[in-house]
Amino acid sequence: MAKDSSFDVVSQVDMQEMDNAVNQTKKEIAQRYDFRGSDASIELEEKCIKLAAEDEYKLSAIIDMLRARMAKRDIPLRCLELGKVEPASKGTVRQTLTILQGIPKEKAKAIVAAIKATKLKVNAQMQDDQVRVSGAKKDDLQAVIQTLKAGDFGVDLQFINMR
CATH class of the missing domain: 3.30.70.860 (Alpha-Beta Plaits)
Incomplete structure (x- = not known):
């Protein structure tokens, strides 16, 4: 038989690859001319990624940078669930991206x-x-x-x- x-x-989602993608995005934010002197940030937490920026335009630019890094590392783009954009302190905005696993x-x-x-x-x-x-x-x-x-x-x- x-x-x-x-x-x-x-x-x-390979979280090590996701960590690398987030770190590369951080470097790009630090180097880009349109982000000079701005309070833009991206942080990877256990099951989500926290973004902060001065306006929604910069938030979407950070998400685009992250997606480009994810695509290069074969991380599925669908694994990100975009939370809603919320106002934060000093007129900035923040957004949480949930990493879908399972x-x-x-x-x-x-x-x-x-x-x-x-x-x-x-x-x-x-x-x-x-x-x-x-x-x-x-x-x-x-x-x-x-x-x-x-x-x-x-x-x-x-x-x-x-x-």
């Missing part, structure tokens, strides 16, 4: 439904913030990966622990 193969569908329940359900719709002989189950897919044939598992890559579930997916 052939042993079942499996893999996990996850949505993860697959939310409703998205996991959509992924499992998409896998079942393929009618392949595979088993998909939700586990915390990931989905485990198992089946007897590696070809079926490869077909599931292709189906999920083609679909849009609102989160960036990675496929890990292929056994």
Whole structure:
């Protein structure tokens, strides 16, 4: 009897790469002419990034710089959820960007439904913030990966622990 193969569908962000992207953005803010003498800042915290600037225009410029750095480091741009712009002290504004990790329940359900719709002989189950897919044939598992890559579930997916 052939042993079942499996893999996990996850949505993860490499926090070391995110830290590098934030640090490069800090350097760019320090060097850019339009930010000279301004109170612009970017800080990485555990699950979010805090931005502060003199106005919304500068905030969006910082976000653009960060996204460019993230793209260079293969960090999915979708992992950032932009909070609302809030007024801060001395007429400045601030914004919190939440770093999304894991697959939310409703998205996991959509992924499992998409896998079942393929009618392949595979088993998909939700586990915390990931989905485990198992089946007897590696070809079926490869077909599931292709189906999920083609679909849009609102989160960036990675496929890990292929056994």
